[in-house]
Amino acid sequence: MDFNAVEETDALRLTWNLWPNSKIEATRCVIPFAAIYTPNKRLPNMPVVPYEPVPCKQCGGVLNPYASVDYYAKVWVCPFCYCRNHFPAHYQGISEQSVPAELYPQYTTIEYTLPRASPLHPPVYLFVIDTCVAEDELAAAKASVTQALQMMPDYCHVGLITYGTHVHVHELGFAECSKCFVFRGSKEYTSQQVTEQLGLRASAPGARPGAAPGAAPTGPQRQFVLPLSDPACDTAINNILSDLQRDAYPVVSTQRPARCTGTALIVAEALLAASVPAGSCMARVMLFVGGPSTEGPGKVVFGFGPDETAFVRMILYRVPVQDAMVMIQPQLTAYNFSSEDPSGISAEPALLDVLSITPERVLLLDAYFYVVLFHGATVAQWRRAEYHLQPEHKAFAELLAAPQQEAKAIVARRFPVPRVVDCDQNGSQARFLLAKLNPSATYNNSAAVSSEVIMTDDVSLQVFTDHLKRLAVQS
Structure with missing residues (x-):
């Protein structure tokens, strides 16, 4: 296979x-x-079928090629829970010669086109504005929001949240005066706590029978998210933006303003979840922020640069699992001369251990944010002697080119672009590789098979494991 x-x-x-x-x-x-x-x-x-899947009545598993089917009794057995299920009425015509697409052996992955059960809801935009900024920056933010509202279609639904030391959820449907709900910025709320304090249900109700497509929700949800076509919404937002001032909470001269961005986003997410039917429309939180979060959830961790911390977290949240595994466990590949491979060069995974360093091999370390090309001592000497430029040493030129091509491929497909470090054994840049290797050979415990030692007092993985085993036996 x-x-x-x-x-x-x-x-x-x-x-x-x-x-x-x-x-x-x-x-x-x-x-x-x-x-x-x-x-x-x-x-x-990808095969796509224009009907709904057939689920198991006990576990919810979907009919698939691994299910046992009794075509005579029109029954199929779920491969997960072994529950017997009857086919629906429109499957009564199936037979061994006429089977649905989900039973084809080659269709192990398939997509279904589901009919929409509920009407579409208009798009929702929730504006979240930071007030811990200078007057000119706040004025520019208010002007941007006003311009965005003027360019939106009338059927769009909008909401407004402002925050500084505390979070203010503005009730746009209250026509008598400006009204808002205040949440403490230093406290971490759950979605249920936010919806209860706002007087909302845990989830927005579905469409009412006979309701027009895109009908606005009723009840308390109607007070916070309103369509732009509603005159009360337009008046309320204009009044709030015109009266919006900087955060009035006093700031100590030696500290930064208390900005609870994390709490504001938690409240915004809970408000959208309670105001919009799930899966019925596009909803977006428009965040206008003027600095790092310094209060409540998501507070900037000191000891690291705020930009560096935010950058690494953003990348970690967005990368697929394979790239996240490279961040946690870097990949080390060894390139050697090989008589078994037709090309004469073999590339094989190597352990993250100092024993993987030998004079006649080239190592390629992929640590996601940087890529290291490490040449053994002998390979480095041959390269400095320019053996790879001589026709009779074509195999050596291919040995140097193979890891270079792989490094270029990694740089081409990855964003952010990793840093490439080209170094030799015993060189100053070799520390980028040695910092990631297990110190099984150090200055006071040199292994006979190792051509490199790491100047460190840290114990190796084997010493740690042996000590852990000894403690486990003693206890």
Whole structure:
């Protein structure tokens, strides 16, 4: 079986491609069972069927090629819970010669086109404005919001939240005067607490029978998110923006203003969840922020640069699982001369250990944010002697070119672009690789098979494991 082809078809990768047949065999597997699944991976030949899936009545599993089917009794057995299910009425014509698409052996991944059960809701925009800024910056933010409201269609729904030391949720449907609900910025709220304090239900109700498509919700939800066509909404927003001032909470001269961006976003998310039917429309939070969060959830962690911390967190939240695994566990690849490979060059994974360094090999370390090309001592000497420029040493030129091509491929497909470090053994830049390796050979414990030692007092993984075993036995 071509496992790479299976991964391209189903967007699924497993740590083990063979499943154990008994519990004893499962306990002998050193590497735990795990899977990496990419739900939104773009597949070139994705089959799409124009009907709903057939679920299992007990576990909710969907009819698939691995289910046992009794065509005579029109019954299928769920492969997950072994529950017997009857086919729906429109499946009564199936037979061994006429089967639905989800039972084709090659259709292990399939998409369904579901009919929309509820009417579409107009798009919702929730403006969240930071007031811990200078007067000119606040004026520019208010002008931008006003311009955006003028360019939006009348059927769009809008809401308004302002925050500084505290969070203010403005009630646009209260015509008598400006009214808002205040949340303490230093406290972390749950969605249920926010909806209860605002007087909202946990989730917005579905469409009423006979209601027009895109009808506005009724009840308390109607007070915070209103359509622009409502005169009360336009008047309330204009009055709030014209009277909006900087955060009046006093600020100590040696500290930054208390800006509770995290709490404001939590409140905004809870408000949207309670005001808009789930899956019925596009809803977006428009955040106008003038600085780092200094109060409540998401407060900037000191000891690290705020920009660096925010950048790394943003990248970690957005990368797929494979790239996140590279951040946690860097990948090390060793390039050697090989008589077995037709190209004469072999590339194989190597352990993150100092023992992986040998004079005749080239190492490629992928640590996500930087890529290290490490040349052994012998390879570095041959390169300085320009052996790779001589026709009789074509294999050596290919050995140097192979990791260079892989590094260029990594740089081309990754954003942000990683830093490339080209170094030699015993060189100053070699520290980028040595910092990631297990110090199994140090200055006071040199291994016979190692061509490199790490000047550190840290214990190796083997010493730590042996000590842990000894403590476990003693206890």
